[in-house]
């Protein structure tokens with residue numbers, strides 16, 4: 001059984017069918033890219049998986065449980081984590097405190113008052129920061145980080161609770177080519193314990209880091225397969241011109 005199973009998912013906005021009959025399987029420890037032309041439904045699908053809105057039809061199963069109508073909080077507790085396009089760091093707090101808050105919201109009040117938990121949280125915060133080369137900036141105000149570092153902080157925050165699946169919507173938006181390359185490098189090791197579903201316009205970036213791609217076109221799955229299979233596909237070539 002796949003870690004994430006999307007079955008027959010549809011989403012309508014008024015009279016518009018943004019998604020129709022979408023099936024996607026994401027296996028544990030794999031990086032899965034959602035690609036397709038503008039308006040093909042990538043973000044709509046990611047939001048249905050994240051719980052930012054509900055699918056109009058179909059089911060979404062995560063780690064064996066039906067999450068189709070689960071709240072974002074219930075999904076997070078089940079092991080789903082996400083970072084969306086809009087930056088959500090708290091600029092007037094330190095880098096350290098931004099991660100700490102994410103972890104504290106997962107704890108019960110009782111466990112927080114025990115110093116043992118506080119010590120454990122410190123280790124988790126530092127581990128999350130080290131993963132994205134931010135440990136030396138722990139005391140810096142998040143608002144003083146570069147744009148790329150803020151994006152990394154957000155990914156570090158999403159990964160701090162050690163989810164089973166991370167959802168990323170255009171994580172490299174606004175980054176320099178070098179920052180993009182490093183982002184790929186920093187994401188790679190998490191594959192050992194976390195799967196990834198990523199929407200990203202930079203095709204080279206997505207081909208470099210993903211094992212599997214699903215191509216959407218007009219709200220439907222055009223093709224799903226390994227990066228090599230998708231690259232060889234004539235029908236995908238047809239849809240793609242210069243930009244996805």
Ligand SMILES: Nc1ncnc2c1ncn2[C@@H]1O[C@H](COP(=O)(O)OP(=O)(O)OP(=O)(O)O)[C@@H](O)[C@H]1O
Pocket residue numbers: 013016018036037038039040041042043044045244
């Ligand atoms: N909240 C909404 N209300 C109405 N229509 C919406 C809404 N969200 C998305 N849509 C429409 O659904 C379709 C799919 O949009 P979506 O943003 O999922 O595409 P996308 O593949 O992520 O596009 P892009 O690559 O441009 O980000 C589009 O026609 C879009 O206008």
